[in-house]
Amino acid sequence: MxxxxxxxxxxxxxxxxxxxxxxxxxxxxxxxxxxxxxxxxxxxxxxxxxxxxxxxxxxxxxxxxxxxxxxxxxxxxxxxxxxxxxxxxxxxxxxxxxxxxxxxxxxxxxxxxxxxxxxxxxxxxxxxxxxxxxxxxxxxxxxxxxxxxxxxxxxxxxxxxxxxxxxxxxxxxxxxxxxxxxxxxxRPARAKPKPPLPASEGPLSGERVAILGEALDGKLAAAVAAAGGRVVRSVGMTTTLLVIAKAQPYGRWVEASPMHRRAQELREAGRPVAVVSEDALRARLGRAT
The missing domain is CATH 3.30.420.10 (Ribonuclease H-like superfamily/Ribonuclease H)
Structure with missing residues (x-):
């Protein structure tokens, strides 16, 4: 009916x-x-x-x-x-x-x-x-x-x-x-923050890093740039790393986000995109120093 x-x-x-x-x-x-x-x-x-x-x-x-x-x-x-x-x-x-x-x-x-x-x-x-x-x-x-x-x-x-x-x-x-x-x-929208410039060398040199759950002018972005990584606004063909900020609990919202879904699509297509937590990234940086 x-x-x-x-x-x-x-x-x-x-x-x-x-x-x-x-x-x-x-x-x-x-x-x-x-x-x-x-x-x-x-x-x-x-x-x-x-x-x-x-x-x-x-x-x-x-x-x-x-x-x-x-x-x-x-x-x-x-x-x-x-x-x-x-x-x-x-x-x-x-x-x-x-x-x-x-x-x-x-x-x-x-x-x-x-x-x-x-x-x-x-x-x-x-x-x-x-x-x-x-x-x-x-x-x-x-x-x-x-x-x-x-x-x-x-x-x-x-x-x-x-x-x-x-x-x-x-x-x-x-x-x-x-x-x-x-x-x-x-009222105009706030100006979008710019990603910090990467250091000339460091343990993340050559990495293109997208961050989910934190602004581009946040502490995590600053840490990535200080380690030589280039912070990018979104996940694309050249992205090598997607970091989940620990300020956000990992859950369904992460899996539903366009950035995470795009990373999964690229991984399934054979692209080398790693998805890691902020804790895992900071542990990697700590071992490298």
């Missing part, structure tokens, strides 16, 4: 100042949206919520299922992305739309293209960027970390809960900094 297509949103007196969208995907293709959550906020409080499962007409990879728990069986009879496009457009079009990182924006655009529907026109605000400027002292600005830090109730990798939490990050950032929504929309 096919589920009814959600009806179009109707205008309400409490129209949101901004809406937040989060999506979950069925596999590595970002177009494979299998769940959507949207929450609207006005004057610092929630005024609307919308959630639906989506049949992505794509495979469900064990990796993605392990993250969000949604399987092919859960979306049987649910609407396709094309069938909810008008609903999403009604909630988002012409409004400020918040997403935690660029992933959801990219997934929405990819699903629009795949389903031959027009892109949804909205002004985007990245809650990761806001959080990094509001709380620069945090070593991670992942949504579950922020939720714990800010005391936000949150069930990670549930689209509606993620959207609600990301919206509260914006609300609390406004309260914390005094910068209003318009200010955050016009």
């Amino acid at each position: 096919t589920s009814p297509i959600p009806s179009l949103p109707t205008a309400v007196p409490d129209a949101p100042d901004f809406v937040v969208i989060d999506v979950e995907t069925a596999c590595s293709r970002v177009s494979s949206i299998c769940q959507v959550g949207i929450v609207g906020f006005r004057d610092g409080r929630e005024v609307m919520a919308y959630e639906t499962l989506v049949d992505p007409r794509d495979e469900f990879s064990p990796f993605n299922v392990g993250i969000h728990g949604i399987t092919a069986g859960h979306v049987t009879g649910q609407p396709t992305f094309g069938e909810i496009h008008a609903v999403l457009d009604g909630h988002l079009s012409g409004r400020i739309a918040v997403a935690h990182s660029a992933f959801d924006k990219g997934a929405l655009a990819a699903a629009c293209r795949l389903s031959a529907h027009p892109l949804i026109e909205t002004e985007w605000l990245d809650s990761v960027r806001v959080a990094k400027q509001a709380w620069p002292q945090l070593s991670s600005h992942r949504l579950n970390v922020l939720a714990r830090f800010l005391g936000i109730e949150h069930r990670h990798h549930d689209a509606l809960s993620d959207a609600r939490a990301a919206g509260m990050v914006i609300v609390k950032a406004i309260e914390h900094t005094g910068i209003d929504l318009k200010g955050w929309m016009t």
